Amino acid sequence: MLRYTAQRLLGAIPLILGISVISFVFMQLAPGGPDAMFARNGRMSDEQLAAIRRNMGLDKPVPVQYLHWLKNLLRGDLGTSYVQNRPVTRIILERLPNTLILVGAGLGLALVLALAFGVLAAVRQYSLFDHAVNAVAFFGLAMPVFWFGLMLQLFFGVRLGVLPTAGMHATGETGALDLLKHLVLPAFTLGIGSIAGWSRYVRSSLLEVIHKDYIRTARAKGVRERVVLLRHALRNALIPFVTVVGIDIPLYAVGAVVTETVFAWPGMGRLFYDSLAARDYPVQMGILVLSAFAIILGNLVADLLYAILDPRIKYG
């Protein structure tokens, strides 16, 4: 398993290189460019404009710019932001923990609720609860995040006044309880879509397993229903679910952009959006490469989890 992990990580290197080349090229192909606004800035002379391009390294051909970027990357230097005039590494590190907190909370909430709803709906197939979960699932999948977030803000923040509507902390507060209060609405908004989809997945996957012979055997042997369900059925039903979750995790990064915007969460999604709008190439590249690495890592973890869930699957 260790060898397999090492192999996969080594294999990730050319993949990340490829991703970085493609990102770099596409970034440069996007119309506009970081210097576009300077050119329309009153009284900026052509000489001043040329100096700014030189500063940004934009005067060199694209392949040279890329190699320069790559050389710095190998030394752990992601460059300096065009608009913030600060090292990209520091800018990303300020935001990364915030995004991890939000995505972690959203993901955790979605996993727990999806499993609970899915199992209950499967056990009570065609019951009122099953239909209710079904209806809520369709609602959850269909509804736009920015609208749902706004409704939550209006209800819990304005109408009831029990939860803060945006941000990570109240003015002057740094405590964990304060953070938790601020986390509730965005985490739920981020997770709602997956709760819906995943609970349907758990339900159908569990229903499929529940009619298998070995479950009937277990029941015939007089094993308690609870044990049959959780130890025999659910464990096997989880394997396809893990794949789905593994695939969905990168989508969380995407969902986080909207959630972070609606809830003014100081995360990386907003940073990425802003850097795209500003054509801040160094920040864009830094986040893209980091995300690529995170996705590769996420898939690897999902694959390793199979082996833990199903002893028949072995790597190495």
Add this chain to the structure above:
Amino acid sequence: MVAPPLPGPDGGNCGRRWQRHAGGLRWGQRGQPDYLGWGPARCRGTAPAGETRQGGTLTYVTAEEPETLNPYLTQLVVGFDILSLFMESLLEADDQGQYGPRLAESYEAAADGLTYTFTLRTGVKWHDGSDFTAQDVVESYNMIMNPDFGAFSQQGWDKITGAETPDDHTVVFSLDQVYAPFIANVGGAYIAPASALAKGIQSFKEEFGREPFGTGPFRFVEWASGDHITAQANADYWQGAPKLEQIVCKFVPNSNTIAVQLKSGEADLAAYVDAQQFDTYQAIEDKQVIETDSQAWFHLDLKNIDFLMEKPVRQALDFATPKQDIIDKILKGHATISVADVAPISWAYNPNIKPRPYDLEQAKKLLDEAGWTPGPDGIRQKDGKRMQLELWGIAGDQQNQQILQVIAASWKQIGVQADLKFQDIKTLWGPEGYQFTETPTACGYSWFNGNDPDDSFYWHSSQIPDSPTGSGGNLPAYFHPYDMQDQIDELTERGVATIDQEERKKIYWQIQELLHEYVPVIFIYWNKLIFVSPKRLQGFKPNAFTPLFHNVHEWAYRA
């Protein structure tokens, strides 16, 4: 978008309407397309003056976060606004745009316009405890002009040929040519502390840009990236300690969330909110809405090419643009009609020009006379050429899109086909922008004026870019100079080379008449600036010429 420098096209990231201000508002001199400007306050429901109390926190909520708080690098209005808590300029504009004292007690311009002497205030201290002296002013000038630093604008400063400090509190700048906007450009710029400048370019860019300090009424406390900036009252402020204790600037990128925060009481103050949301804010119980005039003009630029080079055609399009309808129906009345590029609140405004009425018959007549007659499909043509153009706008900006749809529908009625196209702001003004294609185009956006009426940036032939990557603001004339190019070149040059304000006024009146006559662009309206503030906040007096916190030391909560 107020006092100091820097035009440039803008309008924000504009991915979505509610992010309209993101990425975009600059503090302007002449010329930046923008949505906002400033104007003398016309308050609605202002609280009656009464006893005020010491202390309290004010939370200012803004959609945009400054990219840096370096006073010479930030390109965003919000950067200049927040800096007005910490830093000050030599002079400050009043609500008429006339400059008076701030860090300088007084200034004197030599009769020939080639020497400016600033007498600095004594007893002013930087937040680090050191004295404010002439050295700070000279070092600020040196940094702005240092080519390795890359200041966002050197306007005005680049006319200086000599800087002298006869004593600690006198600065004498000499110029080699008369340059009337000097006072607005140099007098209105923030002065940085020599102690921070002495640490070198890198430190000044990076560290000072993140933790600025100045001589202002508030001290910088912290900047949590993506979240907030906190400021604490400066008890030693030279105009007296501020009444408010703390100001928090919160970054909330979504305009709906901003509305929610103002409603829930988590935020107190918002600036430059959408005209379409005016009534929503008016309905919040403990808040008041304040509307001021601005220096931002929304217009359609017309590429000077093909049939758009014909003056009667441009005039016809002006007649066929329903300006008052756009203001009444789309902006709910929160704008004023414009006829040229000088704001009604400016001393240089020419009040004698009347806008062309919305008159389709007059428009048709002009086109008929110019030889453009309706073809079989109803679109006018001449010599086998159809009167068809692209009408560009800012992607994601719903207000902008609604306006352009109304215009396209109206032009259709006089037989002009306008195909709507939308792009993001960086693309529109980049080298791949519409200005550099050989198709007739128009584009709707706002330019944002600075405090000096100098408008060479928009019209002068030197501002026509040499290539799509070249600099300059006069983009419509990229393919062909205007038919009035020589006249406007001469007038704008004379405008900056004349010191006497009455003389200058005459020049700018002529320019406005010329612009109205030739219609190089279709002037549509002046934006309004809309602020939401707590009813119990006193002393909040925004205007079109100064940054948001210009008089923050006078703000206080009612007891």
